[in-house]
Structures are given as structure tokens and as C-alpha cells.
Amino acid sequence: MTFDLTGHVVVITGAGSGMGAAHARGLSRRGADVVINDLPGVGEKRAAEVAEGVVAAGGRAEVIACDVSDPTSAQQLIDLTLDRFGGIDVLVNNASILRDGDIPDLSTADWRAVLGVNLDAAFYLTRACWPRMAEQGAGSLIHIGSASGLFGNVGQLNYSASKMGLAGLSRAAAVEGAPFGIRSNLIAPMSATPMSRSANQSEGSEPAPRRSSRVPAREILGHELFDSYAPEDVTTLVAVLAHRTSTISGHYFTSAGGRVSEVVVAETDGYGFSGLSDEALATALEPRVVVPGLSIHTGMLGHLEALRGASRL
Template sequence: MSGWVEGRVVVVTGAGSGLGRSHALALAEAGATVVVNDVVPAPDGTSRAEVVAAEIRDRGGAATAFTTSVNSWAGAEDLVEHAVTEHGRVDAVVANAGVLLDAMVGNMSEEIWREVVDVNLTGTFTVARAAWPHMVRQGFGRLVLTTSASGMFGNRGHANYGASKAGVFGLARMLAVEGAEHGIAANAVAPLALTPMSGDTSGSRTSAASQLGDLFAQMAPGDVSPLVVWLCSPECETTGQAFSAGGGRIARIFVGESRGWVGGRAPDVERIRHNWAAVCATEGFHEPVGMVDELAIYARELRAGKS
């Protein structure tokens, strides 16, 4: 993967193990200087972030470690400031830090709801926000956020996790819209790989392991990381999209809107019921690239419906 991000400085959160470690190693191999961020200590009490940074340096790459928590706005600012102070700039952020705490809706406590949303969604926004002014000034940036099939499609026992990850996709769309004029691209990746978090089959969720069987054991974090490298590359200008990746398969996940049915102002419920199939039909769907585009579709369809 040599050269795709040559000379770029990339911050990777949650990079002490699993997917984040794999992304950090792949980015370094592709020429980036990597700031490895993780707050969880290694089993021996040392910094997992420093272990990964040392591994990158041992392989001939460039990396530093920083152990602040991005859940805190100040912590995220400190992380980006470290990147800029130590390496001169920040070109890309891979927001990978996350936590999964299962609970069915009726058993969801405020504590585990807030913890998951704070880490997965707020912790993604804080680091993107901290890097934003630097990217605007240099006229370039790449933001790769970590969403999940739980957020895009739903999964039993994942109300907190799925909601936070759906929010991450919405955040990627917003960052893409606001970043377009500044050369900043933002995309989301929904990874499927065997990691300490995904491999835990306890709890109420239907795990990927039970669905895929032996195949899941072969789905490594390294299968996802080349996509992350590509999305960080200056050559990739795609923005505002989400991609499912795992086991060598990559697929775009998109949000579409049906042609719909135009029934006039304040249509009565009986007419809605009668035309429900047209409301839900997917043939001839639209794929808005932003809210303004969706409003343009509304205007076009409403005018067509009156003609």
C-alpha cells in the first residue's frame, strides 16, 4: 500500500487494538505519519497506543502516541494539537474509537445509553471538530468515521449502539456538505471483522459470528483497512458516502427516496391508505446528496403532480 498517503499526517482514534490498530499500521505502510490514540492500557499496564506506535516505528514508519480521551472536547483539542505540534499538520482523521454495551430497550439504563452515545457519537464529532480549522486553513482534509450495520439497518439489543452509529453516518453527511468548499471529504465505514468487541457473543445481540459461522473467523481487520487508506488518500474525492467492508467485500450503502405519491395539500387518511404502495415503492428512486437536493426533488415532484 506504499504511497497512497505519502507525507500525510493521520490521527487514528481507538487505535490500540482491533480495527484501529490495523488502520494505523496500514496507513503507516502507505506512507503516513500516524498519531495513535487510545485510552485503554495494555495488559501489563503500559499504553496500548504507545505499543502500536512503537510497532510502526519498528517497521520503519513514523508514529507517535497520545492517550487523551476524545469524549472530552478538551481532550480532542489536545490530541489534534499534539499532531500539529509534533508533525506540523493534520491531513486526515480516522475516528474509530467506540464501545458496545448491549441492552434491550426495556432494560436500557441511562448510564449505558449515555456512555455509548458519548464515546461513539460525541467522541467522533469532537476530534473532527478539533481538526476542522486546520483542514480549512490548508484547503484539504479527509475524515473517515466508523458507523455500523447496526445503525444503518438495525440489530436486536443495540438501541444505544445503533442510534449512535446512525448518528455517525448523519454526521459524515453534514461534514461532507460543509467541507466541500474547503477540500474536505468525509465518509463513513461500516466494518465487519473479528475483533475483541465483535467476537464477544455474550449478551442479547444476534452476533455476526452466529450468522456467518466459520466464515466470520476469517474476516480480519486487515480486510477493512485498505478501504480506510483509500478514503484518506488525496486521490479519493468521494464524499458523504458510507461503505460496508469485510472479508474482501466492499459495498456502498446509500440513502434513497421513493418517487412518492402526490395527493394534494393535507390528503385524507383514506387516500393515503389507498396509495400506500406508491408511497413505499422503490422503483425510480432518488438519491439526494443533501437536504437542499431533497427539497429540489420535492419541488419537482409537487409541480409534476399538479400538471
């Protein structure tokens, strides 16, 4: 049974292709009115094709092309949505870019570009839709993060920082939004999309110049398993978090291949070190937390190994 999203107005950024397009189609099939955003030009053309498919299937969709990393454009996207649909119930901050590189080779321009799209845009849009959501006493913010942000990854300092920043934004918005009925959650998905395939150098593509020592997820998981991760599987979680009856807020989830896990931020009981020597405190801080059913990853590789292990169950 799928949730009925009739009456929900949903804005999805970066929705001309890949995961964003899958969310637009999937949420529309559940009855939502969707605003499909992408960059002017090629992105806008792709967004129009997605919208045409939605309308042909009996749904309602609008394309609003703009660069959401620009604060004025982000505000205009929300203003136009309110003008055309009369409200906004769900914001899916999906727009994202990659500019991988090992730390010594990472340019300032690539650092700023990635944070601009992946983090700044989410802030601009959250700020823009907040007053209306607060006024109506309900709203769902769904931020598309990454396991690279939650766990860290080699060759992706800018991307990981932007996505971990998005996790902080999501949690803070959940805390501040609670009195107004505004919920905020983050999904760290993995699926076979044009962006992920490009990052993982799928078969038949020209290899990109090697600027990063990051090991592609597709190579670790295996091509068959990675390629089986459909973006539509992630849409199911988006729909659950989008529905106005949901009370879920302030959570982080990973989603891949129909497997959903919650990622938690936890604190131990701590260690009293008043009067302890440096050596005694260092010994006390050695990793030793073991919780049944909880995996503690020290990097992206641990997450990928967990996915690979789950596929064998």
C-alpha cells in the first residue's frame, strides 16, 4: 500500500534527471503536485521531459528553472510555487554536484562550488519556505545527504563537508521547527543514477582524469549489486517522510536497494579525567563501544561493507 499524497505540494531541486526525477515521478503517482527544478538550459529541458511524463500519467507538474545556489533565485522558486499552487508542503533539497579531488589538489573554486550547491542552496530554500510552513502549521523538509558526509570519504573533502553540514542544518531545522509543525530529516541514499555512474566511471565511459584516490563504490560493491540500486527505492522513504501525518523529524537515514537504516548521533557516559595523566586519559578514550545491532563506521568503506554484507542475508 502506498501513501496518498493528494493535496501535497512538493518542490524538488535537481529533478531533471536521476534521483530527483524519480522522486518527482514517484510522488506524483501518489497524488502530489510537483514542482520540478533544475538549471536553465540542458537541465531545464530534462525537467520539462520529466514534467511531460508526469502530466501524461495524469499528474500535475510545473517546471521552474533556476540556480538554487543563488539566494535571489532560490527565493523566487518558492515565491513562484506559492503563486502557482497556493502553498508548499514539502521541500526536497536534492540538488547536488561533485568536484572530487585529494586535499592537496582541491581548488578553492571547487570547494566553494560544492558547498554553494549542496549546502548554501538548502539554507536559502529552507529559509524561503519557512514562513509559509510555519503559518500553515505543517511542513516537511527532506534533505538528500550522503554517506560520504555522515562517515567521511577519501578524495571528497568538499563533498563530505557539504553533506555533513546539511546533516547539521537538518537537525537544527527539526529542533527549531518543532513548535511550528515543521519536520526535517536527512536521507543518505545510494542508487544507480547518471551522477553516481559518472562518479563511479561506469562501463563504456571515458575515464576521467584521476584527481582523487577515492575508491568507487561500484567497484567495492560489485557492478551487479550497485546497478541494482534503483532510485525509486529511495522514493518510498521520501514519500513516508513527506506525508503530513508523519511525526518523524530530526532523523538521519541511509537508503539503498530497498534497505533503510537509521544513523544515530550518540554520546557515551564519558570519562572523568580530573587528575588523570595524559596516558590514562588516552587509554580511556580508545574505541571500545559495542552495541548489538549498531555498526560504528570510521569511514565510507565501512558503510559500503555493511551494504554488501546485507545483500547476502
